[in-house]
Amino acid sequence: MTTSAPESVLDVISELLIERFEIPSDEVRAEAPMRDLLTDSLMVVEMAIAVHEVLGVKVEEEELREATLADFVGSVEARRTDR
Incomplete structure (x- = not known):
């Protein structure tokens, strides 16, 4: 059995943008x-x-309208570690 490192928040959010929302990968920048x-x-x-x-x-929703990708990822990471 192999275990892989969990995906980073940036990876997860980037994947959502690319896969679910069909944003071109070259536009998904920090x-x-x-x-x-x-x-x-x-x-x-x-x-x-x-x-x-x-x-x-x-x-x-306001967070998503006001933040850059990097800022949004940082905000989500901070809340995940607070749990």
């Missing part, structure tokens, strides 16, 4: 504003739900 990646309000709501389902962290 400095990218989330509002540019999630271009409509439905995408923002769906991402908030997906992060809660996959990572167990509740996020506010």
Whole structure:
């Protein structure tokens, strides 16, 4: 039996953006504003739900509109370690 290291929060969120939301992988960069990646309000709501389902962290839609990818990942990581 082999065990692999758990995926990082950045990996998980990047994968969601690329796979679920069909964002081109070259656009998923740390400095990218989330509002540019999630271009409509439905995408923002769906991402908030997906992060809660996959990572167990509740996020506010406003966070997704105001943060860069790196800032958002940092915020989610901080809440995961607080548990």
